Structures are given as structure tokens and as C-alpha cells.
Amino acid sequence: MIYKITQLFIITFLLISFISCAGEEGEQTTDNTEEFELPADGIEIADAWARPGQVDGVSAIYMNILNGSSVADTLLSISSPVAGMVEVHETYEQEEGMMGMRPAEVVAAPARGALTLKPGGLHVMLMQLNRELREGDSVEFSVEFTNGTEITLTAPVESMRR
Numbered sequence: 001m002i003y004k005i006t007q008l009f010i011i012t013f014l015l016i017s018f019i020s021c022a023g024e025e026g027e028q029t030t031d032n033t034e035e036f037e038l039p040a041d042g043i044e045i046a047d048a049w050a051r052p053g054q055v056d057g058v059s060a061i062y063m064n065i066l067n068g069s070s071v072a073d074t075l076l077s078i079s080s081p082v083a084g085m086v087e088v089h090e091t092y093e094q095e096e097g098m099m100g101m102r103p104a105e106v107v108a109a110p111a112r113g114a115l116t117l118k119p120g121g122l123h124v125m126l127m128q129l130n131r132e133l134r135e136g137d138s139v140e141f142s143v144e145f146t147n148g149t150e151i152t153l154t155a156p157v158e159s160m161r162r
């Protein structure tokens with residue numbers, strides 16, 4: 001009996017702390033930021049990965065662009081030593097329900113928010129690959145933002161992440 005009461009007490013206590021935590025988080029949450037830990041300020045890139053590709057073929061890089069600043073920022077340019085041509089593409093539904101892709105006009109990371117590039121959505125298109133990209137390889141790329149941030153990083157090549 002004592003055991004049961006103790007158990008009940010613990011469960012009640014856990015429930016109360018869970019509810020109060022959820023309440024606090026709810027108040028701090030804005031837009032899509034709850035999924036990501038934003039930097040204190042400026043732009044950071046997280047979770048970058050690239051698809052495998054053949055020489056002269058194409059690949060894509062996906063990532064989360066995290067904007068910790070209080071102003072929105074836009075992508076100015078992107079380049080990679082493995083590709084002759086790099087563009088940011090958006091996926092869209094063509095007539096007859098076919099999916100197509102085209103260069104994205106504005107790629108914006110909202111103030112205190114995140115922009116996700118993922119399969120079936122926005123992606124960095126690597127074209128004219130000058131080497132094969134195999135699972136386990138890595139791809140270097142550089143991104144420049146309108147507010148002046150320049151980031152160079154390496155994305156692992158993976159066959160499928162999400």
C-alpha cells in the first residue's frame with residue numbers, strides 16, 4: 001500500500017513538472033523555431049548532407065539555415081569546388097501532377113527562425129560534377145548571405161537521411 005501511494009505521488013509529480021515545462025516552452029515558441037536551437041546571433045548552418053552523384057552528373061545538398069539575428073537574411077551566392085554550376089532550386093508541382101524543379105528566386109532565412117532545405121523542397125543543386133560523390137565522401141561548399149556572413153563547410157555524402 002505504501003509502495004502504491006509513493007508510486008502515485010511520483011507519477012503526479014512528474015505529470016505536474018511535465019505540464020509546467022510544456023507551458024513555459026509554449027510561451028517562448030515563435031514560428032518554426034521550436035525544432036531548432038538557434039544561434040545567439042547571426043547565421044549558422046546545421047545538418048548539411050549531400051546526395052551521391054556521378055562525374056558530369058548532378059547532386060544536391062540539404063541543410064538547415066538557422067538565423068539567430070533579429071533581421072531576416074537572404075542567400076546571396078553558393079559555390080562548391082566539386083561542381084561546375086551551383087543553383088538553389090525549389091520543387092514545384094507541374095501540370096498533370098508531375099513534380100519539377102526550378103531556380104528559387106529568393107532564399108530567405110526569417111528573423112529568429114530557420115529555413116530548411118530538404119528532399120522534395122528547396123535544395124542546393126550541384127551540376128557538372130567534376131568527381132564522383134560516393135557515400136562516405138564529403139563535399140565542401142561555401143555560402144554567402146546578403147548581410148555579409150560567409151560560411152564554408154563540409155557536407156557528408158549519404159544515400160538518404162530523411
Ligand SMILES: [Cu+2]
Pocket residue numbers: 089101102123124125
Ligand atoms: Cu534541383
